[in-house]
Each structure stands twice: as structure tokens, then as C-alpha cells.
Amino acid sequence: xxxxxxxxxxxxxxxxxxxxxxxxxxxxxxxxxxxxxxxxxxxxxxxxxxxxxxxxxxxxxxxxxxxxxxxxxxxxxxxxxxxxxxxxxxxxxxxxxxxxxxxxxxxxxxxxxxxxxxxxxxxxxxxxxxxxxxxxxxxxxxxxxxxxxxxxxxxxxxxxxxxxxxxxxxxxxxxxxxxxxxxxxxxxxxxxxxxxxxxxxxxxxxxxxxxxxxxxxxxxxxxxxxxxxxxxxxxxxxxxxxxxxxxxxxxxxxxxxxxxxxxxxxxxxxxxxxxxxxxxxxxxxxxxxxxxxxxxxxxxxxxxxxxxxxxxxxxxxxxxxxxxxxxxxxxxxxxxxxxxxxxxxxxxxxxxxxxxxxxxxxxxxxxxxxxxxxxxxxxxxxxxxxxxxxxxxxxxxxxxxxxxxxxxxxxxxxxxxxxxxxxxxxxxxxxxxxxxxxxxxxxxxxxxxxxxxxxxxxxxxxxxxxxxxxxx
Amino acid sequence: xxxxxxxxxxxxxxxxxxxxxxxxxxxxxxxxxxxxxxxxxxxxxxxxxxxxxxxxxxxxxxxxxxxxxxxxxxxxxxxxxxxxxxxxxxxxxxxxxxxxxxxxxxxxxxxxxxxxxxxxxxxxxxxxxxxxxxxxxxxxxxxxxxxxxxxxxxxxxxxxxxxxxxxxxxxxxxxxxxxxxxxxxxxxxxxxxxxxxxxxxxxxxxxxxxxxxxxxxxxxxxxxxxxxxxxxxxxxxxxxxxxxxxxxxxxxxxxxxxxxxxxxxxxxxxxxxxxxxxxxxxxxxxx
Numbered sequence: 066x067x068x069x070x071x072x073x074x075x076x077x078x079x080x081x082x083x084x085x086x087x088x089x090x091x092x093x094x095x096x097x098x099x100x101x102x103x104x105x106x107x108x109x110x111x112x113x114x115x116x117x118x119x120x121x122x123x124x125x126x127x128x129x130x131x132x133x134x135x136x137x138x139x140x141x142x143x144x145x146x147x148x149x150x151x152x153x154x155x156x157x158x159x160x161x162x163x164x165x166x167x168x169x170x171x172x173x174x175x176x177x178x179x180x181x182x183x184x185x186x187x188x189x190x191x192x193x194x195x196x197x198x199x200x201x202x203x204x205x206x207x208x209x210x211x212x213x214x215x216x217x218x219x220x221x222x223x224x225x226x227x228x229x230x231x232x233x234x235x236x237x238x239x240x241x242x243x244x245x246x247x248x249x250x251x252x253x254x255x256x257x258x259x260x261x262x263x264x265x266x267x268x269x270x271x272x273x274x275x276x277x278x279x280x281x282x283x284x285x286x287x288x289x290x291x292x293x294x295x296x297x298x299x300x301x302x303x304x305x306x307x308x309x310x311x312x313x314x315x316x317x318x319x320x321x322x323x324x325x326x327x328x329x330x331x332x333x334x335x336x337x338x339x340x341x342x343x344x345x346x347x348x349x350x351x352x353x354x355x356x357x358x359x360x361x362x363x364x365x366x367x368x369x370x371x372x373x374x375x376x377x378x379x380x381x382x383x384x385x386x387x388x389x390x391x392x393x394x395x396x397x398x399x400x401x402x403x404x405x406x407x408x409x410x411x412x413x414x415x416x417x418x419x420x421x422x423x424x425x426x427x428x429x430x431x432x433x434x435x436x437x438x439x440x441x442x443x444x445x446x447x448x449x450x451x452x453x454x455x456x457x458x459x460x461x462x463x464x465x466x467x468x469x470x471x472x473x474x475x476x477x478x479x480x481x482x483x484x485x486x487x488x489x490x491x492x493x494x495x496x497x498x499x500x501x502x503x504x505x506x507x508x509x510x511x512x513x514x515x516x517x518x519x520x521x522x523x524x525x526x527x528x529x530x531x532x533x534x535x536x537x
Numbered sequence: 538x539x540x541x542x543x544x545x546x547x548x549x550x551x552x553x554x555x556x557x558x559x560x561x562x563x564x565x566x567x568x569x570x571x572x573x574x575x576x577x578x579x580x581x582x583x584x585x586x587x588x589x590x591x592x593x594x595x596x597x598x599x600x601x602x603x604x605x606x607x608x609x610x611x612x613x614x615x616x617x618x619x620x621x622x623x624x625x626x627x628x629x630x631x632x633x634x635x636x637x638x639x640x641x642x643x644x645x646x647x648x649x650x651x652x653x654x655x656x657x658x659x660x661x662x663x664x665x666x667x668x669x670x671x672x673x674x675x676x677x678x679x680x681x682x683x684x685x686x687x688x689x690x691x692x693x694x695x696x697x698x699x700x701x702x703x704x705x706x707x708x709x710x711x712x713x714x715x716x717x718x719x720x721x722x723x724x725x726x727x728x729x730x731x732x733x734x735x736x737x738x739x740x741x742x743x744x745x746x747x748x749x750x751x752x753x754x755x756x757x758x759x760x761x762x763x764x765x766x767x768x769x770x771x772x773x774x775x776x777x778x779x780x781x782x783x784x785x786x787x788x789x790x791x792x793x794x795x796x797x798x799x800x801x802x803x804x805x806x807x808x809x810x811x812x813x814x815x816x817x818x819x820x821x822x823x824x
Contacts, residue, residue, distance in 0.1 A: 201631075202655035276639040277615065281607030284639065297635075299604045490552070510613070511552035514559075 078384070079131065084391035086135035088405060090142015091398055094150075095406045099143060107147075111140035146402045155193035157217055157239050163188075164214035165241075168253040169205050170194060172265055172358050180204065183237065184211060196220075196232065196240035199247060207265050207358070208258035210251040215244035227407075234407030235361070264358045268292050271356070274498030275491065278509035283516040287491035289315030290484065293357035302520065305527035307466050310455070310473025313413075314484055314519075319366025320413035320458075322353045325488075326370045327421065327454055328481045330377055331447040339378040346374040349485070352492075362410040365397050369414035373421060383422050390418045409465065413458045420457025425450045451477055468535040476526050480519055487515040556613070563612045570686065570716050574750065574802070574810040575605045576823075579778035579785070580628030583723060583750065584609060585714055587683045592619040592714070594723055596632025603635050605809065615640050619682055622647040623709040623725030625657035637663045646690070649673040649698035650708045673698045674710070686716045691744075692727065692735050706753060707731045713746055716814050720745065722768055724752040728759045736764040747818045748772045751794075755786020760793060772800045772812075772820050779805040 093099050118133030157163075167186030174181040180199040185192065197213055205211070217239050220229040232238070253259075272292060275284045285297040298315065306312045313324050326346045333342045354367045372393040376386035394415060397404060404411045428449040432440075452474055463469050470476070490512035498505030526532060573584040577597025582605070585592040589611050596602045606617075617640045623629055625647075634656065636642070645664060649671075652658075664671055676694035681687050692711035702708045709725025722744070727735070732752060736744070749770040752759035754777040773794050777785040786803065794801055800820075802810045807822025 200655065202659050273638065277641075280610065280612065280615070281603045281639070283607070285604075297600055297603070299601070486548075490549075507553065508549070510556040511549045513612075514552050514555040517559075 079134075080388050081384075081391060082131055082135050083138050084388070084395055086138030087142040087145075087395060088391070088398065090139040090144075091146045091402045091405050092142075093139065094143040094146025094402070100147060104144065104147065107140050107144050111137050111144070114140065145399075149402050153191075153193075153236060154238055155188045155191050157188055157193075159217060159219045159239065161217065162214065162245075163217045163241075164212065165195065165217075166210065166212050166250070167195065168255075168258060169207050169209045169211065170258075171360060172207060172268075173199075173205055175201060175204070183235070184213070193239070194235065194237045196237050197244055197247075198240070198242050199244065205249070206262055208253045208255075208262040209249055210253050212246075212248045212250050213241060213244050214246050215241040217241055230407045233403045234401075234411075236401060236403065261358055264355060268356055268358060270499055271492075271495035274495050274502065274505055277502065278494055278498060278505050279513065279516070282520060283513060286315070286516050286520060287487075287494070287512065290321075290488050291353070291356055291491050291495065293319075293321070293353070293360075293363065302524065305523050307468065308470060308472075308527040308533040309476040309480075309523050310462070310470030310533070311476055311480055311523055312462075312466070314480065319353075319357075319360075319363035319410045320417070322350055322363070323366050323370045323373065323414045323417055324451065324454060324481070325484050326350060326374055327377075327417065328447055328451050329485045330374050331450040332443050332482065334378065334446070335443045343374050343378040347371055349488075350374075361401075362404075362408055365404065365408065366410045366414045368393055368397060369411075369418060373414075373418050376418075377421070383426070386418075386422045390415070390422065409461065412461055416457040416461065417454035420453040420455070421450060424453035424456055428453050447482065448478055451481055463536075468533050470533040472526055472529060472532040476523070479526075480522055483515060483518065487512065487519065490515060560611070560613045570683075570814040571609075572714065572721055572748075572812045572818075573605075573609055574774050574776055574804060574812075575602060575609075576804040576808045576810075577602050577605065577632060577776075579754070579781040579783075580632070581623070581725070581750070581754070581776045582629075582632055583776075585682070585686075585688075586610070587686060589614045589616070590683045591617045592621065592682050592688065593617050593633075593636065594621045594712075595623055595629040595725075596634070596636055598628040598631050600632060600635035602632035603639055606636065606640070616643070617641070618643040619680075619688075620645045621710055621712065621723075622660070623711075623723075624648065624705045625650065625652045625654065625660065626705055626726065627654070627656050629726070630656050630660055634660055634663060637667065637669075642667070642669050645669055645671045646674050646710060647671060648693055648708045648710055649695070650705065651699060651701045652705065674712075686714065688712055688714050691739060692731055704728070711735060713744075719747055719814065719817050721748040721750075721812065721818060722746040722770070723750050724759075726753040726756075726759075728753060728756070729761065732759055732761045732764050736761060736767050739767070741767040741769065744768045746770055748774065748812055748820060751775045751786065751790065753785075754781075754783070755790045756783070757787035757789045760787075760790050762793065762797075765793075765797065765799075770799055772802065772818070774810055774820070775801065775803045775805075777803065777805050781805075 114133045114136040118130050121129040121133060165186045167184030170183045170185045180201050182197050182199060182205055184195050184197060186195055220232050220240055222228060272288050275287045279287060282299050282302055289298055313321050315321060326349060330342050330346050350367045350370045354363055357363045372389050376389050380386055429446060432445045432449050455473060455477060490508060494505050494508045494512050497508055570587045575582040575584060580597035581595040582597040582602050583594040620642050622633060673695050674690040676690060679687055679689040690712045693708055697708045706726040706728050707730055709727045711724050711727060713720045713722045744767045746768050747770060749768050751773050755775040775786045802820055802822055804810060808824040810820055810822050812818045812820040
């Protein structure tokens with residue numbers, strides 16, 4: 066408490082408090098009862114607290130001033146969320162037949178013989194994103210302009226899964242489940258779509274090279290690692306990843322790049338120095354964003370990842386890092402406040418960041434004492450940092466997968482360190498294959514043992530009794 | 538910088554060394570001819586393999602088959618010598634599209650029937666792009682994929698070549714695979730008409746097989762005792778998924794097979810079924 070009070074003098078603590086207030090407000094804005102209060106009540110309350118804050122400021126009562134301003138920002142957060150929702154939620158007559166013209170916005174999600182696409186469309190004069198379910202063929206691409214007709218519906222809960230909330234995080238409020246007709250009418254000429262379409266084309270070509278040069282499931286794993294595509298991973302391997310607490314190596318909306326960067330930077334920090342580690346990690350992150358085609362959840366995780374490495378390599382002090390983290394979070398929440406409660410990639414990266422700032426110093430200290438000091442420092446640090454990130458995200462992982470992996474600390478130490486090297490070789494295979502396939506086959510032979518180590522290791526560890534505890 | 542490059546080269550060579558050891562090892566382990574009936578869900582896919590020569594019959598309803606091939610084929614073998622498409626229904630062809638993306642394929646046998654489904658058009662365009670030879674085998678056509686192994690075709694010849702068919706099931710390529718004159722009979726999804734015609738136009742010396750893939754996932758509309766008497770199998774294999782909406786395999790078929798003392802293997806219960814040649818065909822499920 067003493068330290069906290071002392072720190073209050075510094076302006077950066079004020080930012081911390083205000084920022085936390087704002088984020089709490091945005092989260093509270095998702096609660097239906099609060100929404101029902103209405104805008105006027107919220108504005109009245111914030112005026113009240115501004116007055117309270119001002120009076121306390123004049124009385125030089127700084128703690129109460131801070132408390133009041135935190136409340137003010139909570140209300141600002143709520144108001145921001147409500148206003149944002151008001152401006153983006155489309156006015157659609159659900160349950161009616163519509164014909165929309167829209168542009169495919171993201172890489173189509175192909176799985177189980179189905180194709181899910183998100184289209185940017187204009188509905189009643191307002192830009193909106195609509196989810197459309199289609200058969201596997203023909204395959205559509207980013208930037209395709211489609212005319213789709215069918216019944217438009219409001220997403221509903223799927224058993225106990227909050228599907229409407231999940232879609233809200235992507236600013237999707239409606240879907241067409243069984244389109245009566247889909248017609249491709251052209252190609253959007255907008256530079257944004259064209260740029261992303263060419264990224265997807267590149268990723269597609271690299272995927273083809275990996276599929277041609279590697280056997281399965283190694284090829285799927287390589288695609289998952291460098292392209293973020295998990296569609297072809299065998300179902301039992303996905304389950305094995307969950308049991309061993311390693312799902313984050315291939316999927317989870319960009320959290321994988323966060324965790325890999327954390328491990329990589331901890332490992333390299335003592336070997337090649339701060340600046341080089343920072344720039345190398347930035348390159349890795351940017352590369353991953355490019356390969357996954359800049360999906361917004363990946364971009365968010367990437368911003369966090371870069372903030373994390375910057376904090377780890379250049380800042381160091383927990384207070385500065387806290388503010389950096391909050392700043393990154395607020396910028397992203399201003400762009401889309403729904404992610405705070407509904408985007409799992411955002412939440413995981415945010416919590417991992419918290420774990421690094423607050424847990425890892427404690428872990429590092431305890432690893433450095435007693436027998437731990439015989440282990441080389443960079444390995445100790447890598448273990449401490451990845452473990453603290455894992456601990457911090459545990460609540461979400463348990464909530465998501467309804468299981469807790471007991472073997473995760475061991476499996477992460479055994480697998481995580483080899484991931485960056487595997488990504489490197491998989492990428493070399495893909496890139497060289499674009500030029501000359503036979504040469505790619507040689508590097509595929511180099512990538513194969515790494516991929517096989519990960520696959521066999523994960524499958525083997527998942528078979529250990531009590532590797533994970535499952536809630537029924 | 539030089540040191541980094543040197544490290545990279547050394548690591549790369551070490552890793553390639555690892556791969557080579559595994560490649561050589563996995564090729565020498567398995568001298569037997571094997572026929573796999575792959576558990577690909579509600580669909581069909583069978584792989585005939587000897588060393589690094591493969592014949593793939595159908596690919597099932599999803600890309601799952603590529604996982605199975607990665608598991609069954611020798612490490613580093615990305616070449617499938619022969620592919621047979623029995624008929625272009627989704628539960629047989631979707632997986633083949635995934636296979637064409639990942640493997641080089643030597644030659645494809647199919648009935649050449651005309652179809653307009655998206656998956657079939659996708660298949661045909663891939664075959665055209667990759668310039669793979671596609672053959673419509675005549676009735677009685679045979680080839681040797683490897684020494685002592687022979688594949689012969691019984692149906693439909695060029696009956697449907699470049700024609701549309703009202704029922705694609707009856708256009709299924711029907712063939713057997715014999716190793717040292719011990720045969721396995723593959724039937725695709727043929728139904729009553731085709732079954733009747735095949736058994737009428739062939740005597741039992743031609744059809745005789747130790748193992749048969751039950752036509753059309755065990756549908757009762759393909760059941761013909763006369764046909765089974767001519768083939769006279771010891772073992773019957775049903776390729777279907779648990780709880781499929783067609784009710785495959787139908788109870789009448791299972792009852793009949795049991796009544797004449799034929800062993801039944803089912804992919805929905807036994808998983809991948811492997812038949813290995815040891816003096817005769819011996820089959821085993823993976824579960």
C-alpha cells in the first residue's frame with residue numbers, strides 16, 4: 066500500500082487509474098441492466114462525479130479526486146460502448162428475405178465441407194458485416210463482389226455458447242444461413258481488398274507448396290504455425306493439443322504469436338542483446354500478420370506482442386509496462402469496444418501481458434534461488450516468462466475448453482522452444498517452393514524432423530494418464 | 538554473420554540427416570502387400586500399397602483421407618502411381634481433390650461419366666491443370682501396378698463415357714486386385730441392376746475373391762445372394778460412418794452375410810481395416 070501511495074504523485078499512475086476506469090466502463094457497458102439505464106442517467110451520474118472530483122481537488126483531497134475521476138471514466142467507458150453500439154448495429158428486419166450486394170471481407174473459413182464468409186455490405190444506408198454459410202465449392206476470395214439472397218437472421222445461442230457475443234466481437238450482427246442464390250458479380254477495386262487478396266494468394270501458394278512437399282499431418286501443422294490455418298489439422302491432434310495445453314501454438318486468433326514472441330525474446334535476450342531481440346521479434350510478428358492476411362484479431366494480438374517485446378527489452382519497469390499495455394488496449398478498444406468482452410485473442414494477449422509484468426518477476430526470483438541457479442539463465446527466463454503468461458490466461462482457457470491441462474508446464478517447456486525454428490524452416494520451404502519445388506523438397510526434409518518432434522511429442526504427452534482434468 | 542550462416546547450414550544438414558534415416562528405415566520395414574480400407578466417415582476410400590507404389594481407390598467425403606495417407610505411406614513418398622475414381626459422388630470424390638493438391642498422381646481410371654456437381658468440376662479442372670492422364674478402362678482391361686499384382690476391371694467399361702447418367706451409383710468402376718491370384722473385390726456403389734449384370738456376365742472363376750468391399754456402404758438395394766455365391770468371399774468389408782442418416786449398413790445385408798458365414802469388418806466399428814498378404818489375405822481392424 067505504501068508503494069502505491071508514493072507512486073500516486075507521479076502522473077503515470079493517474080493514467081493507469083483513468084485507463085483502467087475506462088476499460089471497466091466499456092466492459093460494464095455490455096451488461097443489459099446498465100444498457101437499460103439509458104444515456105441520460107449515465108451522463109447525469111458522470112456530471113455528479115465530475116463535481117465531486119472538482120470539490121475534492123479544491124480541498125486537496127487527492128485520493129478522493131482520483132477515485133472520482135476513475136468513476137467519471139467508468140461512465141465515459143459505458144457511454145462510449147453504448148454510443149458505438151448504437152452507431153454500428155444495423156437496422157435489419159430479421160427473418161425476412163433480402164438481397165444484398167457485398168464484398169468478401171476475410172479469408173473464407175473452410176471446414177467440414179462448408180465455407181463461411183463474411184461480407185461487407187450496405188443495409189439501410191449503413192455499412193454492416195454479414196456472415197454467410199455456403200457449400201465448400203466454389204471457393205470465394207477476399208475482394209469478390211457477390212450478390213446474395215436469402216433469409217437474414219439474428220444469431221442465436223448455440224447450447225451454452227454465446228454465439229451472438231462471439232460474432233459481436235467481429236462486428237457481425239446478422240447471418241444468412243441458407244442463401245437461395247449466390248452470384249459473383251465482380252471484383253472490388255478498392256486498394257484495401259486488393260492488397261489483402263494478394264496476401265491471401267501468397268499464403269495460398271505457400272500452403273500448396275507445404276502440402277506438396279510434406280506428408281500429413283506435418284503439412285497441416287506447418288500451415289497452422291506460419292499461416293494460422295487450422296482447417297486440416299486432424300481432430301484427434303487438436304484434442305491432444307488441448308490436453309497438453311498447447312492449443313496456442315497453432316490457433317487462438319493470434320495469441321500464438323504472442324506466446325511465441327514471449328518465449329523467443331526471453332531466449333534471445335541474453336544472447337544477442339536488447340535491440341536485436343526487439344527487432345527480430347517485430348519482424349516475426351509482422352511476418353505472421355502478413356501471412357495470416359491481416360485478420361483483425363491477429364492484428365490486435367500483434368500490437369500487443371510488439372508492445373510486450375518493447376516493454377521487455379526497452380522499458381523494464383513494471384509501472385511503465387502497465388501503462389504501455391493499457392495504452393495499447395485502449396487504442397484497440399476505441400476502434401472496436403466489443404473486443405474487450407468478446408474477442409478471445411485480445412483477452413488472452415492482454416492477460417499474458419499482465420502475467421509477464423506481475424507474475425514473471427516472482428517466478429524468475431524463485432527459479433534463481435536454490436537449485437535453479439545451475440540451469441542456464443536464458444532457459445530459466447524462458448520458462449519463467451512462458452509459464453507466467455500461461456498462468457495468467459488459465460481462467461479463460463478453463464472457461465473456453467472446460468479442461469485444465471496439468472501437464473502444460475512440462476509440455477510447454479518441451480515444445481515451445483522449438484516452434485520459432487520450425488516456423489523458420491516451414492517458411493523457407495514455402496518460399497523456396499514458390500521459386501523451385503525440388504529445392505523446397507530438400508528443406509522439407511529439414512523441417513520434417515522438427516514437425517514430427519512436435520506432433521509425436523504432443524500425442525505422446527496427451528496419452529499420459531491425468532495429463533488434463535476435464536469438467537463435465 | 539558468417540558464423541550464423543555456418544550454424545544454419547550445420548543444423549539444416551543434421552535435420553536432413555535425421556529425415557534420411559527415417560526414410561530409409563520406414564521403407565525397409567514393410568515388405569508385405571497391403572490393402573487398407575480407410576475409415577473416412579460416410580464414404581469410401583481404399584489404398585493398395587506395395588513398397589512405395591500405391592493405388593488409391595476413392596477418397597471419401599472430406600480431406601481426412603490425406604491424414605490417413607500420411608500415416609500409411611512411406612515417409613517422403615509424395616507420389617501416388619494410380620488413382621481410381623469409382624463415381625463422382627461427394628462421398629467418394631471430395632478427398633481425391635485434397636489428394637490431387639498434395640500428391641503427384643500418375644494415372645487416373647474412371648468411367649468418364651458427365652456430371653455437373655461443383656466437386657466433380659473441381660476434380661476435372663485439377664486433373665486438366667496438372668495434365669494427368671485419365672483413362673476409361675474397358676471391361677476386361679487389366680494392368681500390373683507392381684510385380685505379381687494385377688488389377689482387372691469388370692464394369693462399366695465405356696458405357697457412360699461422355700454421357701450423363703440418371704443414377705451415378707450404377708456408373709461405379711468395379712474392379713478386383715489380385716496378388717499371386719488371391720483377390721480382393723472392389724464394388725463402388727453399384728446397385729441391383731449393375732450387380733445383376735456383372736454376376737450374369739462373369740462366371741465364378743473370374744469373380745472369385747477372398748475379400749469383398751460390400752457395395753454401396755452395405756445398402757440393401759445392392760444385395761444379391763447370387764453375386765455373393767459367385768464371388769464366394771471369406772471376408773466382407775463395409776465402409777460407412779456410425780449413425781449415418783441412410784441407415785447403412787442395412788440389417789438385411791448384415792444378416793445375409795452372417796447367415797452364409799462371411800466375416801464382417803466395418804470401418805464405423807473397426808476403424809481402418811488393413812488386409813495384409815501372408816499366403817492369403819488376412820484382415821484386421823485398428824480398434
